[in-house]
Amino acid sequence: MATNGRAKGENAAGHEPEYDKLETTPLVGEPRDLLAGERSSDGPEIDLALSGTVFFDIVLTGLVAPPASGTEVDAEGMGSCPGGVANLAVAASRLGLRTAVAAAFGEDVYGDFCWETLSEQEMVDLGASRRIPDWHSPFTVSLAYRGDRSMVTHEHPSPLPLEEMARGLPRARAAFISLGADADVPEWALEQSANGAKLFADVGWDDSQRWPESVLEQLRHCHAFMPNAIEAMSYTRTGSPASALAALTEYVPIAVVTDGPRGALAVDQLTDESAEVDGLVMDAIDTTGAGDVFGASFIVGTLAGWPLEQRLRFANLCAALSVQHTGGSLSAPGWADIATWWVRVHSGSRAAERRLAEEYGFLSDLVPMPWRPTDRRRASATIGLRH
Incomplete structure (x- = not known):
């Protein structure tokens, strides 16, 4: 799938892409299967x-x-x-x-x-x-x-x-x-x-x-x-x-x-x-x-x-x-977007961030802190463009 803007998302200087606020896209991260422990050969497909x-x-x-x-x-x-x-x-x-x-x-x-x-x-x-x-x-x-x-x-x-x-x-x-x-x-x-x-x-x-x-x-x-x-x-x-x-x-x-x-x-x-x-x-x-x-x-x-x-x-x-x-x-x-939000909140020092860190503490088990998402973003869907 092609990206909006320049080919392969690079800017004019060939540096990493600068994602405009109005056209940013979710991050790509490792897939996570929360139901892996419940799957069996005779279970639902x-x-x-x-x-x-x-x-x-x-x-x-x-x-x-x-x-x-x-x-x-x-x-x-x-x-x-x-x-x-x-x-x-x-x-x-x-x-x-x-x-x-x-x-x-x-x-x-x-x-x-x-x-x-x-x-x-x-x-x-x-x-x-x-x-x-x-x-x-x-x-x-x-x-x-x-x-x-x-x-x-x-x-x-x-x-x-x-x-x-x-x-x-x-x-x-x-x-x-x-x-x-x-x-x-x-x-x-x-x-x-x-x-x-x-x-x-x-x-x-x-x-x-x-x-x-x-x-x-x-x-x-x-x-x-x-x-x-x-x-x-x-x-x-x-x-x-x-x-x-x-x-x-x-x-x-x-x-x-x-x-x-x-x-x-x-x-x-x-x-x-x-x-x-x-x-x-x-x-x-x-x-x-x-x-x-x-x-x-x-x-x-x-x-x-x-x-x-x-x-x-x-x-x-x-x-x-x-x-x-x-x-x-x-x-x-996806999980990368959730991880990015959680890392920012968990490491924050403001009162609002501390409150969110407490309320969303369950994310520590779902998104382990040592794990970091890639900085690669999903392609913005734009019809007609191909790499």
């Missing part, structure tokens, strides 16, 4: 199964405001990457989960790019996915500004139903689904659940503003539910994230409500734990995919058997690190 739409995303960052009608504005940074279901798939894979996706890919240059990025760079299993001839790959342009973003999307329905492709997913430890009012839990996910997979779910924005209770009734099939605060309050008809969380415990064993920079709160009735943690505020370049990164990180911690508070803190950290980079999927942190 993969850790996380996903099915959905993969979009080709172009993300423009550093806008002061979106363009008004008939005007043009400058974007200080840009990136392109697989989006949609790829956001969670890449985030999970970078944290060491064996991840498989069932999705349709066009046989156009956008489809080529997304397929190569996921399978070759991000090590996502695409055995259940299909290339569709004479079909336009789904496409999204995202405009990031003032800590938020707006999106424009163009897509055609896949000629090959997702449900049909998803039946080809290997047996998994966990599966992720997005609930909606127009359909029940997909059959492929129910089959995965019957074979022992834990179903994790979130929910999309309801454009109709009806927020039907039928969506919550689908949670009877699920292991965990991870909506954001607005979605949780809307579906439960409550006035605060805490009240929404209490209502959700009537539907699902593990309920999590995310509240952006304010943090997250959760109840795990299987372990009799409840927890609430503060968010981590970092300079945001692009918030696209932060919720997916949170979800993937929480799944990692749950499959690894961590305490609930640790799962929330880890997911908050990963989501916060992701907003410092451009793009949804390719902004997801």
Whole structure:
């Protein structure tokens, strides 16, 4: 995959690249398998199964405001990457989960790019996915500004139903689904659940503003539910994230409500734990995919058997690190990014750093202090360029 800017990332003087704040990319580090001790020849072939739409995303960052009608504005940074279901798939894979996706890919240059990025760079299993001839790959342009973003999307329905492709997913430890009012839990996910997979779910924005209770009734099939605060309050008809969380415990064993920079709160009735943690505020370049990164990180911690508070803190950290980079999927942190943050915090002397070092002390076991990440960065995905 090529880098943005000069060939092989060198500056004009041939020195090490100077990464612009708006186009930096996550570090490359050694892969880490948190579930290595649980793997066996007769166990699940993969850790996380996903099915959905993969979009080709172009993300423009550093806008002061979106363009008004008939005007043009400058974007200080840009990136392109697989989006949609790829956001969670890449985030999970970078944290060491064996991840498989069932999705349709066009046989156009956008489809080529997304397929190569996921399978070759991000090590996502695409055995259940299909290339569709004479079909336009789904496409999204995202405009990031003032800590938020707006999106424009163009897509055609896949000629090959997702449900049909998803039946080809290997047996998994966990599966992720997005609930909606127009359909029940997909059959492929129910089959995965019957074979022992834990179903994790979130929910999309309801454009109709009806927020039907039928969506919550689908949670009877699920292991965990991870909506954001607005979605949780809307579906439960409550006035605060805490009240929404209490209502959700009537539907699902593990309920999590995310509240952006304010943090997250959760109840795990299987372990009799409840927890609430503060968010981590970092300079945001692009918030696209932060919720997916949170979800993937929480799944990692749950499959690894961590305490609930640790799962929330880890997911908050990963989501916060992701907003410092451009793009949804390719902004997801890996262990090198986590190590870099932890080394800086652990060695800090300010009161805020000492507090974080105490709260995130569990990272000492996950990221040993003698280990240092490489200074090599992942390639920024820019379509059309080749070394």
